[in-house]
């Protein structure tokens with residue numbers, strides 16, 4: 270293979286100099302952007318010329334798109350997912366000379382030579398002698414995309430062998446290949462809509478009928494984003510019909526809501542989608558909820574760390590999860606990560622010494638060593654009935670996915686009072702609403718407060734995208750609206766995301782949990798049983814050191830991890 274001899278005139282005319290590099294480093298440090306990106310901008314070179322010049326400056330061999338195509342990636346040594354995440358690929362060089370040693374034949378191609386943390390991670394992953402090479406990140410991405418479509422094509426062959434169809438739910442193949450295949454435009458539209466949503470990490474996909482056609486929105490990090498649509502009422506109907514076919518629903522029925530599910534094969538695994546079709550005055554809307562079991566259990570490992578709570582909060586939660594009996598209640602609106610907190614607690618306390626049984630609707634993630642029972646209302650297996658059966662199964666710890674009716678509430682409280690640890694969620698806006706919810710469900714206040722150890726209220730807030738984070742100075746209005754003045758905000762490091770390709774222009778990437786925890790000690794129990802006003806309960810909680818969710822959020826603003834706008838969106842100023 271040719272390691273290029275810099276034949277491009279551009280690179281000669283504007284070579285990257287150490288001075289320009291120093292300038293890029295300063296600017297990168299100020300803006301929090303990667304040095305490589307800033308340097309490329311400052312250089313004004315086209316990508317190929319930039320890589321050549323950079324390679325010369327940093328003493329690496331440079332590879333272009335053609336070179337990458339000529340080599341075979343070793344995904345068994347550096348997995349495909351790691352390659353995508355690290356913008357790097359381990360290549361077997363073409364064998365042109367027998368005399369070359371093994372070391373010359375493994376090339377670890379990276380896009381960013383300035384990221385030493387990345388190089389360490391790669392070294393740890395690969396653990397083989399390699400020759401480091403540079404390529405442009407676009408070329409690496411294109412190369413990975415090409416190999417992904419190849420792998421998908423292989424997957425397709427395997428599933429057609431009938432290996433993968435262990436149950437009756439139909440599986441839709443999603444890949445760049447299946448999208449570009451010769452099928453109808455509507456099928457292609459549905460496939461690419463689902464594929465893009467999964468790639469973008471969407472939790473829900475909304476297809477909304479309008480008078481002109483269909484509008485598509487993805488929920489990413491808890492917020493709906495409009496991503497496109499389809500023109501034409503006929504096409505819209507066909508797209509909804511296609512979703513119904515995929516999830517084995519009645520295509521002819523257009524006036525009543527229908528629920529179903531389907532599986533798609535994408536990103537190297539099977540992903541379940543829960544489908545809800547709803548008739549409207551215009552047409553029908555579809556919402557597909559992504560139940561990506563593997564994403565949580567394998568990509569991140571289920572633990573309490575996943576939600577990114579502050580360390581002090583985390584250790585309090587852990588301490589309470591170790592309690593031998595009583596009720597641990599998690600509360601928050603839909604999509605606030607309640608279930609993830611429960612799963613995190615269970616996987617941490619699941620040491621094989623206790624019998625742990627769960628009842629859930631649906632079972633979202635499979636936990637090894639835990640008996641998990643899915644609610645099945647059609648067959649009469651409700652939360653209440655399941656919970657009663659569980660109690661005859663000699664459990665130590667019980668997780669009830671959600672308490673939403675009086676019967677379940679009663680049994681759960683009784684179980685907690687009779688020596689079981691009960692982990693559960695209830696839909697409420699804050700810890701104080703929870704008390705009211707239980708009384709409304711007919712649980713007497715005395716049993717409730719005796720059973721409960723702790724109530725955790727939580728939200729997920731979006732954190733600023735690290736790729737486009739810059740300093741920010743919020744205006745007076747926003748400060749006042751957020752309960753801050755100039756003096757109080759003096760020690761805040763305000764930041765914001767400008768919006769970039771990494772965050773789909775939103776300025777936010779990923780989420781973190783914020784929480785408040787109300788511990789039930791005797792003083793607190795007395796106040797609640799005496800029906801003391803909320804203000805008094807709040808005062809006692811504050812005295813005991815309970816930090817409100819708002820305060821937890823403001824700490825993240827102060828540290829420049831999120832914005833005032835985001836905290837105001839998610840929590841109310843009390």
Ligand SMILES: [Zn+2]
Pocket residue numbers: 734735736737738766767768769770771772773774776777778
């Ligand atoms: Zn960004």
